[in-house]
Amino acid sequence: MSETAQKIGPDKSLLLLDDDEAFLKRLARAMEKRGFEVRTAESVQDGLAAVREATPAYAVIDLRLGDGNGLDVVEQIRERREDTRIVVLTGYGAIATAVAAVKIGATDYLSKPADANQISAALLATGEDLPPPPENPMSADRVRWEHIQRIYEQCDRNVSETARRLNMHRRTLQRILAKRSPR
Template identity: 45%
Template sequence: MPETAQRLLIIDDDEMFCHVLHRALSRRGYEVLLAHDGSQALALARQYQPPLATLDLKLEHESGLKLLPELLELVPECRIVVLTGYSSIATAVEAIKLGAVNYLCKPADADEVLTAFFRQEGDPETEVADNPPSINRITWEHIQKVLQEHDGNISATARALGMHRRTLQRKLQKRPVRR
């Protein structure tokens, strides 16, 4: 728990998730700011210079990956943890390359988020799966990689994958499959 109230910005379009995380972090002594879109997040970052932020990877009309460098430009010392219900290897790698200190899959609780902010080293004890990912998981990962390569453009991604745009949209609406 911080000695003085440390400011933390939550950027997420899921209002219920924001409410739950806000309450849990406030109880732990954090001063919590909420933003539900990129412009709101940038305005709060500019005004309050939060040292910590959580950033949803998939905001309603924008990508958290595009917002990440803008936040770090405004607050270079900000430690940002990317949270997502749509995890993929491609987005995890890009988030770290763009300056995030960690990447967590939702649902994540307040303790996991706080640990992610301050964890400095990797964990060599992390379990390696005994079985390979399912074909559905590999498909999901590939779609995410191609989507990332096309800057989130669904039409361009569908063309690159050789599928109809609506089919791709339906696949993207589903949660990622488990390994």
């Protein structure tokens, strides 16, 4: 039996909720190899149905889904089972959403792209132990670019409004938006 499988405990149930089908399938296979009993869902509605059917011991929930917010599923899990270890995943690593996720019951919060090793480490971390830092975290330029893109999308792709909210000159923002994303 692997070291990961020994840490999981008797209830190995894991719910994976993500609307990226390819990522979901890869992650499900990887987590099954680590000893979890995986159920998958691709929408908030499917996730809520899976929780009502059998509340898992572990959950990995994407924050932004096609039909709503993954935090709704986190709340439902927390109402039904206090000991579930929940990791929230998102492509938009913002402090405000991290705080909201933890306040309603998430155990940890990871930015995409996160691999199966990072996710299982976060799920199985005990006490005050922090999981090890990622091998290749996003660069500061990439984090800045992601933040600007998120605000730009939230402002319905309006450059002037985005520049105003970011307290940035409009021409500077246009130059940033015209460039490719940093690595």
